[in-house]
Amino acid sequence: xxxxxxxxxxxxxxxxxxxxxxxxxxxxxxxxxxxxxxxxxxxxxxxxxxxxxxxxxxxxxxxxxxxxxxxxxxxxxxxxxxxxxxxxxxxxxxxxxxxxxxxxxxxxxxxxxxxxxxxxxxxxxxxxxxxxxxxxxxxxxxxxxxxxxxxxxxxxxxxxxxxxxxxxxxxxxxxxxxxxxxxxxxxxxxxxxxxxxxxxxxxxxxxxxxxxxxxxxxxxxxxxxxxxxxxxxxxxxxxxxxxxxxxxxxxxxxxxxxxxxxxxxxxxxxxxxxxxxxxxxxxxxxxxxxxxxxxxxxxxxxxxxxxxxxxxxxxxxxxxxxxxxxxxxxxxxxxxxxxxxxxxxxxxxxxxxxxxxxxxxxxxxxxxxxxxxxxxxxxxxxxxxxxxxxxxxxxxxxxxxxxxxxxxxxxxxxxxxxxxxxxxxxxxxxxxxxxxxxxxxxxxxxxxxxxxxxxxxxxxxxxxxxxxxxxxxxxxxxxxxxxxxxxxxxxxxxxxxxxxxxxxxxxxxxxxxxxxxxxxxxxxxxxxxxxxxxxxxxxxxxxxxxxxxxxxxxxxxxxxxxxxxxxxxxxxxxxxxxxxxxxxxxxxxxxxxxxx
Amino acid sequence: xxxxxxxxxxxxxxxxxxxxxxxxxxxxxxxxxxxxxxxxxxxxxxxxxxxxxxxxxxxxxxxxxxxxxxxxxxxxxxxxxxxxxxxxxxxxxxxxxxxxxxxxxxxxxxxxxxxxxxxxxxxxxxxxxxxxxxxxxxxxxxxxxxxxxxxxxxxxxxxxxxxxxxxxxxxxxxxxxxxxxxxxxxxxxxxxxxxxxxxxxxxxxxxxxxxxxxxxxxxxxxxxxxxxxxxxxxxxxxxxxxxxxxxxx
Numbered sequence: 090x091x092x093x094x095x096x097x098x099x100x101x102x103x104x105x106x107x108x109x110x111x112x113x114x115x116x117x118x119x120x121x122x123x124x125x126x127x128x129x130x131x132x133x134x135x136x137x138x139x140x141x142x143x144x145x146x147x148x149x150x151x152x153x154x155x156x157x158x159x160x161x162x163x164x165x166x167x168x169x170x171x172x173x174x175x176x177x178x179x180x181x182x183x184x185x186x187x188x189x190x191x192x193x194x195x196x197x198x199x200x201x202x203x204x205x206x207x208x209x210x211x212x213x214x215x216x217x218x219x220x221x222x223x224x225x226x227x228x229x230x231x232x233x234x235x236x237x238x239x240x241x242x243x244x245x246x247x248x249x250x251x252x253x254x255x256x257x258x259x260x261x262x263x264x265x266x267x268x269x270x271x272x273x274x275x276x277x278x279x280x281x282x283x284x285x286x287x288x289x290x291x292x293x294x295x296x297x298x299x300x301x302x303x304x305x306x307x308x309x310x311x312x313x314x315x316x317x318x319x320x321x322x323x324x325x326x327x328x329x330x331x332x333x334x335x336x337x338x339x340x341x342x343x344x345x346x347x348x349x350x351x352x353x354x355x356x357x358x359x360x361x362x363x364x365x366x367x368x369x370x371x372x373x374x375x376x377x378x379x380x381x382x383x384x385x386x387x388x389x390x391x392x393x394x395x396x397x398x399x400x401x402x403x404x405x406x407x408x409x410x411x412x413x414x415x416x417x418x419x420x421x422x423x424x425x426x427x428x429x430x431x432x433x434x435x436x437x438x439x440x441x442x443x444x445x446x447x448x449x450x451x452x453x454x455x456x457x458x459x460x461x462x463x464x465x466x467x468x469x470x471x472x473x474x475x476x477x478x479x480x481x482x483x484x485x486x487x488x489x490x491x492x493x494x495x496x497x498x499x500x501x502x503x504x505x506x507x508x509x510x511x512x513x514x515x516x517x518x519x520x521x522x523x524x525x526x527x528x529x530x531x532x533x534x535x536x537x538x539x540x541x542x543x544x545x546x547x548x549x550x551x552x553x554x555x556x557x558x559x560x561x562x563x564x565x566x567x568x569x570x571x572x573x574x575x576x577x578x579x580x581x582x583x584x585x586x587x588x589x590x591x592x593x594x595x596x597x598x599x600x601x602x603x604x605x606x607x608x609x610x611x612x613x614x615x616x617x618x619x620x621x622x623x624x625x626x627x628x629x630x631x632x633x634x635x636x637x638x639x640x641x642x643x644x645x646x647x648x649x650x651x652x653x654x655x656x657x658x659x660x661x662x663x664x665x666x667x668x669x670x671x672x673x674x675x676x677x678x679x680x681x682x683x684x685x
Numbered sequence: 686x687x688x689x690x691x692x693x694x695x696x697x698x699x700x701x702x703x704x705x706x707x708x709x710x711x712x713x714x715x716x717x718x719x720x721x722x723x724x725x726x727x728x729x730x731x732x733x734x735x736x737x738x739x740x741x742x743x744x745x746x747x748x749x750x751x752x753x754x755x756x757x758x759x760x761x762x763x764x765x766x767x768x769x770x771x772x773x774x775x776x777x778x779x780x781x782x783x784x785x786x787x788x789x790x791x792x793x794x795x796x797x798x799x800x801x802x803x804x805x806x807x808x809x810x811x812x813x814x815x816x817x818x819x820x821x822x823x824x825x826x827x828x829x830x831x832x833x834x835x836x837x838x839x840x841x842x843x844x845x846x847x848x849x850x851x852x853x854x855x856x857x858x859x860x861x862x863x864x865x866x867x868x869x870x871x872x873x874x875x876x877x878x879x880x881x882x883x884x885x886x887x888x889x890x891x892x893x894x895x896x897x898x899x900x901x902x903x904x905x906x907x908x909x910x911x912x913x914x915x916x917x918x919x920x921x922x923x924x925x926x927x928x929x930x931x932x933x934x
Contacts, residue, residue, distance in 0.1 A: 096699075120877065128879075132876070636714075
């Protein structure tokens, strides 16, 4: 079995749970079939295994270096980048006319899963580049598109998103980078950006920064923010390169994990000659960036899910092969030791990991399926549901992925704490995910303060309709009757809590309602993942229930057991959270900073 | 120069093989199938010959059920130009395959036939040799290097104890060994282009080949599971067990 992902699980999710083949009935995807889908997965897994996975530890150990002039990365990163680009994966989702292959988001997400499991920090470069190219492609002028996009898709140029500043992180409305109109219609950018991933490297000929800045005279706050293309090298219309633009690397940041991806401080316009090109209309920068950000948030969820998944597979493999200790009932000191996978407490830790990571992967694929439905116009409601779920897709995997990695370390014991085994790196890499692309706290405010109530709460109704459909199907199956009954009970708790919070918001008690938003985000995450576990269990029975093959039966039993674990062990935690939320518990709000 | 490559749909090499409960055969229900790895090497070599300008056309042929088209598509995505499926649901044995390939060779008149030295399902290692005998073409088996030189092809063969290079007069048959090359993966645009490449479907009857069987499959059993070992207390006990239980002394 591949160490990157359980192939049977991925295929089950794609073809049984999320019905990938149905997508080929849509005109946009009509040239695809199971063969092209499998071909793409095969190509992705091979590149990930052959060119990404082998240097994951090396890139962590040999961080990128900056000698004051140039950044250097280990050569394997560039080789991996080249294979990724040559395979066509950078523009896989785009139209055939644009050099893409009109790949559904669902399959794209599955293909990316291999890379995130193999080597998240090297995968960071192409993923950021695709996302940046997508923004220019969607909102740039024809000239901007022609100048930059083909070279980003071919892998000659990389891309970044430069939002954060030394003093402005989550609160982007306060950003201070300036853009002065120049006579030639372009702008001169001045300011500093920080934590810019891929902000400099020696992998590509050029780097295209997407920079948020305020045009001189523009209003304060988010409405005054515009988006600019700032290339590292001046770029002519035919894609050939001129001299350096006035963007300087001020320094590299040294991170806990994700060390293979450079994290940079960039200085724009030190010599007042940093050329930037406005994308779309002035003042709409944040809106454009949010298109990229929503994609990026789902991408963060996937990364977190897959680093968690990798740790799960590593610890499972270790547990199956590590003999240690005997069962509590065994008194004979000369008896053969058990492999630790037989010990109940180790099984608990593996089950928890399985329930988090397979649940998280299912959630990310669901998001991708919704993107497909939305884009194909198959179902306009899908976009509304996706909006509601995006904070959950970003946050559940980001919160529970590192927890899974924490358990993976625990399964390996002392070995897990050493750098000789990969799980400690998984943990360090994954620890970024609750922080970037909108912190956990920001996501919880987005969900509770905004997303739940958009479109008059239609997102909630759409989610409930899907949950009810699963419950209806699962209720008819004996193996799932206990779980559905229990799920239903906790679901009612969530609905009542949501109602109480909604009322408080309506009556203007904003601070009280939003004070414990992180608890609500967790509650919602557990309900959504619990639903997906029921859905997986239900579909696994349909798919494998009648099969005589041993591995089918084991797969099915594994899905049922993980569904039981999640719904019996984890889901009931929401009852306590509901009490705190619906009672508007003020322990945190009334804490006085001086009392610390 | 036209190159013909034969490819076979077999159980994926990653899959743990299961035997049917009645021991009649390997159980293929819901099992992932793929192109035989040795055939992949043959396709790669043909595509490289084309990229070098030595081959002008690469034709891929497979024999099997309709779904074997998937493996032909894979070869087309790797760079082959067109495909031929000889569609049959019958069980195949090496001699029948060689006869069917002979019919294709007569029709297509390739200068070079590339095929895997064996398939990982039946492990016979004989179809290439049989095709050589049936067509009277020269054969270079277990190739680790193939170099076309005018009307000859020099084939470096892996043999016990070293390498032997033979010069074959074209047309010739070459069967591939593992070290010949490292097969590429299909790029995404090529996966899409493969769908538009021609794939002809024919049948054994169309080719005038009767699917007679000369072999019968008696029994398929999985390898015996390894029994747990024991620790012996002394050298005497070991000798005693070797003599009386294992009966090797």
